[in-house]
Amino acid sequence: MSSTSQLAKRFREVLLDGLWIANTNFKDQLSNVNMEEATAKIGSLNTIAMLTFHIDYYIAGLIHVFEGGELEIRDQYSFDLPPLESEEQWENLKSKLWNDAERFAILLEQMPDSKMNEVFVDEKYGTYLRNIDGMIEHCYYHLGQITLIKKLLN
Template sequence: MDHLSAQLAKHLREVFFGGNWTCSNLKDQLKDVTYIQANQQVSSCNTIISLTYHIQYYVQSILQVMNGGALDSKDIYSYDHPKMDNQKQWEEFQQSIWSSVESLASQIELMPNENYQNIFVDEKYGNYFRNILGLIEHTHYHLGQIALLKKFIN
């Protein structure tokens, strides 16, 4: 495993599962959120479910490409989450995120350093490094929003 791959995979896991220097991660932020709280609207903000779905949408998009698939995601659909009207659905949704993140981190670990400069699907999206690092930064951004929404709801 190349050093860059190991570091990016570690950084991805940390924002989702913990161990980063910010002492905040998505799994811990969501562990005590009920489906009712996750659906609760605060002013004109996105709900916790919407933000969580939005985060996983991009995890899935990059994972699909890393697995050899097409990039068929569209930004306009990134908040179009399925209705979750019970705790079981909410918990299963979270579990699917954790599984996808671990799959993506494992794919990143296998990536040779020289591949990070390769174009990610199309030149307009930049290279693999930009997209993987961007996903991590994007997750931190929305993680902060989720933490604030929890404070408002509680």
């Protein structure tokens, strides 16, 4: 199996269908969360909806680069979730995450292994491999937060 296929598998595990590292994934954790729970505020913690938006923001930004675009995402905007006013909006946010996650994995699978050692956008960001590994780690970090927030809500 190529390196890019292995990375795509790891990425899908944390977002869509895996149980290996955390015994859960984003899709599993968010499947039974309604809008009220997703937007519930606990102290100074981010809401589940904000964390969902945040992860998708970065995934969508990297997809744009993978498809030949510029790196347009900025940390300062990564939590700028517009207010959710309906269950449909919450479901749409989750659907966007699932679709973007699968698109990310497909694009990753299509990359040659040699791309992993190339500079990602600018030397200050390191290589493609560093950024993809970072995305997977970032997802696990926030998956843990979502899992804990769900426990606090219940």
